[in-house]
Every structure is written in structure tokens, then in C-alpha cells.
Amino acid sequence: MAAVVSIQNVVKSYTRGRQRVEVLHSLNLEVQSGEFLGLMGPSGSGKTTLLNLIGGLDKPDEGQITVAGERLDKLSGSQMAAWRARHVGFVFQFYNLLPVLSAERNVEVPLLLTKLSRAQRKSNVAAALALVGLSDRASHKPTELSGGQQQRVAIARALIADPTLLVCDEPTGDLDRESAEEILQLLTILNQKQGKTIVMVTHDPRAAAYATRLLHMDKGTLARDESRTAA
């Protein structure tokens, strides 16, 4: 398998007040194509920072990050935006859907950046909503959907541009047990049947059990790396 994500000697720090806090210390990591990687660790261990770097939302202070064949640390802001649109789908803990848009309009947003016609966009949106089992909720606004359904819409939005990588930040953190299971099963299907590479941050050991590889982070370093069979 080829490495979709390659991180070499990455250092990242933030300024909090007058203090400069180093969050990631000379971190090295490779994620292979088709992996379902779980990132676990206590708060402040650097999981979300690492996820933001992999997703091209932030840049390292030092080191190299190559994702989907592109050196992210070398890209400009607009190049990074174009790269994100092509290669990464994001799933957030609180769904982050646009509240005044219907489910289908939310899913369509990433396609607005493409040259697809309105008819093509509509057709792709319908396929994505069918994939997450929400064809009958296409015209509903986020407030008219349950948490689990909103997260499914968010997953459809993340998938719509057929990204190389799915980046999920606590995707089940705001859901009840049953909805969380449904979302995790959906992610597993996407990983196993469609070969999507997934990187998921979670605090929940039951969610982590769905990952094929589990990384434990602590104080900005990789503490433990477990390969495992998904649940």
C-alpha cells in the first residue's frame, strides 16, 4: 500500500497569551491508503492539531507533511484551499452544517467549487444522500433532522467531491449510542467497500474499536501504535 499521509519531524506550537506552547514535538507518521486510523489520547495531547495538519487546515512550524502526493507545508493559502476541495472530506463533532440550507443544498456546497453543471451537481448530491440513507430527507433543514441524520448529511457533504481522505474530528461525540453506532458503521462501509482512507480523532474506546489502526498520543508525541482488526 502507498502512504497517503507522510509526516516527518513535524513541530507545531501555539501562542497562548504570552506563552508559546509546543503541541507537537518532532512527530513522524505514515498513513497508508485504505487505512481507518483512530487517534486517541487525553485532552491537549495534540490529536486535533495533528488532524488539522493532515487536513490542510493548518501548517507546521517545522518538518514536512505530504498528503495525497502534495507537500502541504509548501502550499500557499489559496493552493491549500484548492487542495482541500479536491482531496479531503471533513466530518466535525457538531456537524457544522449551514443552518438555513436544506440537506441537499448543504451537500452541494463543495460542488459549487467545481465546474459541474447544476444537473450534474443535483445528480451527485442525490447519490451521496442515497449512500448515507437520507434520500427522503433531502429537502429538510438541519434543525428538522436528528443529530445522527445531521452527521450523515455531513458525511455526504464530505464524500461528495470523492476525496482521497476523510478527516473526522470526534464524529460521534455529540450522538447517542445508537446513532453513533450507525455513523461508525457507515464510516466502516466507506472504508471497506469504497476504500476511503479515514483519520478519526475520538475519545470513545467503542468508536476507536472500529479503526483498523489506533494511535495513542500523549504530550505531543505518538505514545503507542496498534494495528488491529476493525469491530
Added chain:
Amino acid sequence: MKYLPLIWAALRRKPARTLLTCFSIITAFFLFGTLQGINVGIAKIMALTSASHLMVMSRVNAGAPMPIAHAVQIRSVPGVTAVAPFNAVIGTYQQPSNPMIVIGTDMDAMLKVSADLIVPADQAAAMRRTRNGIIVGVTTAKQYGWKLGDRVPLHGIATKTDGTTDWAFDIVGFYTLQQPDWATRIFANYDFINEAITTGKNQATFFYVGINDPAKSAAISQMIDDRFANSPDQTSTSNEKDYLETTLRQIGDINYLVNGVVGAVLFTLLFLTSNTIAQSVRERTAELAVLKTLGFTDAGVQWLVLAEALILGMGSAALGVALASRVLPWVTSGPTLSSQGIGSMHVPGLVYAAAAVVALLLALISGVPPALRARRLNIVAALSGR
């Protein structure tokens, strides 16, 4: 166009706030369009009025009656070519809410005074033959669908010598002007009206006077007033241009004040719109960050926010000026202006262009700061609520 749903969604996020801002902008631009329309209308009236016509009015009060005998004395003043007395019948046509003024005059004299007033010769002759004949401005005729030979009943407000208040006029002709919109007056024979009325008999509310040399209008005016200096019915004479200038200057002064108010309103609106857009952007920090996460560039998000300000500002301004373009002709089409020979006023093209420029500036000034804020938004900080 494909981004329109996103912009529209942002504006719909707080519909009440957006609507209130829209109403404020609509009101400001309605005022802007109306007042500028009036200003341009006044300038147009001034440009089309002539200094070769004199208006003789009572010195006591404009509109106060003077003896018709004044006409002969005015005609004898050197330089005067014709004198047309005006004595109006005020009433309503068809329904009480439809006021109408018919001016009793000497039509032949009127045609000599106003060379720009065009009536076909056969219709002018018919007016001489028909005691209850009227010559109607083409704009008024078009408004009511009147044709030659139609009878126009008028319900007067004053009782006639026959004890009734009803008048019946026959249309014998139509007149047009260089500015056809202003052909709004209705002229009747002075004698016909004078015989029928019970009050104001043998009197005129003013005399319309033609002179042979506009350059001498001031001197001739003085000579006319001097004729009646020792009379109980003293006159005040000025040329039509000066008269309108004096009358309209009062409106002009009001316009100066109202323009100041509109300026202040627009200035305040700037803060209101800026605040609305800025607040909207602050509330949508996370949403804008999500758009950037999905691949929208910093510049792309900036343009989305700016487009919101442009649509809100320019769309509402367009509605305001469109409303003014409907209301102004309607408000100024009443009998007061039309009996003065001034047609309804319109919002001219120049005002639309000026409104577009003002609205564009308003939208840009209020939209650029929040748009720049959206552009500089850091995704990680915004998503983590920092």
C-alpha cells in the same frame, strides 16, 4: 449565479433583521429618488418657462380676485400684446375624489400670449362659436379617454345663478405643448363661466399677459402695477419665470433642508448596514470557517460577504427608487399642478444613475470591513471558538 443560494441563505439567516435593514434603505432611497425627482422637475419647469409672459396678480394675495376691467387697462400699456384673464371653476368629475379645475379665459388672447400652446385653427374657431366649449390639454384628454364632441359634466362646489352646481362642457378642441406631459389644463370661455357664477362675477384671479420684448418685462411689469397704484385693487406683476422662481424657491429651500435630512439618513444608514453585515459575519464565524474548510479560498469568502452587502444595499435601493418613480408622478398629477400647466413630475434617468452610485458606495463602505474580516478568518481559531 451558482453562489446565489449561499448569499441568499446568509441574508435569510435573520429575516427580521434583514427586512428591517431593507426597509430602512428603501425609505432612504425613496426619499432620495422623490426629492431629486422634484429638484430635476423644478429645473425643467424653469428651463421651459418664458420671460415673455407676465402674470398680473392681486397685490393683497395671490389668487385674490381683481376686476375684469383691469384687462382693458393692462392691454393699453405699451409693449403689451395680449391679455388673457383667468377665472376658474372648481369641481369634481364623475366622483367626489376626482377634483378638476376649468379655467375661464379669452381663448384667442390666450393663444396670442402663449405661442407654444398649439390648437388647430378649426378647433380655435369652434371655441369661438361654442359658448360652453372647452379646449383640453392632450394629457388630460388621454387620461380620461375624451374625444372631440364629448360632453364633460362637472359638479361644481359653488352654486350657479340657476341654483344648481352642475356644469356641462362640450369638448371642441385639444391643445398640445412643446412638453406634451404638461398639456393638462382645461380652458373654457370666460363669458360662459362669468354669466353662470354667483360669486367672483366680473372678476379674474390673475391675468396672463403677452409682451413684445422679454428684455423689457421688468419695466412693463412696473408700468402695469403703476396703473393700479391708486386703485383699491392694486396689482403685483412679474414675468412667469420670476413668478415661478419665487414660488419654487420656497420649495427649493425646503428641498435644501430635506436634502440635508436625506444626507443624514444615508449617513446613519451607513452605520446601520455596516452593523448588520458585521453582526451577521460575527454570528457566522464558524460557518464561514466551514466554507473555507470545504475549499473556499479567503478571497472567495470575502466576495460572498461583499456580495451580501451589495445585494442588500443595491436591491433595497432599487426598490426605494422604483417606489419613488411610481409615487412621484401620482402625487404630482393632482389638479393643483395641472391647472398651473405643469404636468406630473418623474424620477429622471440621472437620478436612477445617482442612486445606483450612492447605493454602490453605501454597500461597499459597509461591506468591505466585514468582508476583510471574513477573508482574514483563521479556520482553526474559528472552529475552536477562539
